[in-house]
Amino acid sequence: MSVGEHVRQIREDAGISLRALADHAGVSSTFLSDFETGKRECRPHTLAKIAKGLNTLGVAVTLDELKAIRARTKLERLRTEVKQLERKIS
Numbered sequence: 001m002s003v004g005e006h007v008r009q010i011r012e013d014a015g016i017s018l019r020a021l022a023d024h025a026g027v028s029s030t031f032l033s034d035f036e037t038g039k040r041e042c043r044p045h046t047l048a049k050i051a052k053g054l055n056t057l058g059v060a061v062t063l064d065e066l067k068a069i070r071a072r073t074k075l076e077r078l079r080t081e082v083k084q085l086e087r088k089i090s
Helices: 003-013 018-025 029-036 044-056 063-089
Strands: none
Touching: 003 029, 003 044, 003 063, 018 029, 018 044, 044 063
C-alpha cells in the first residue's frame, strides 16, 4: 500500500472529506486525489502539509510516520523489482 493510500485510509477512517483535508493542507483536491490513488507522488514538504492538515482536523499523525510508510513502500517496490529481475536471469 502506498503512502497516498495510507493517507486515504486514515482520512476515510476519521470521516474527513477529501476537500476538507485538501483545504486544511493547502493543496488542491485534485492533487490530493491523485496522490491518494497513486497517480502522483508528493515531495517531503507537501507530505508535511498533509500531516499538518490531518492534525488540524483532529487526526494524530506525524510527518515521521508518513515518511516511514513511504520508505516501506519504496522498499517493497524494490524487493518486487529484484524478484522480477532474478526470474528473468534464471
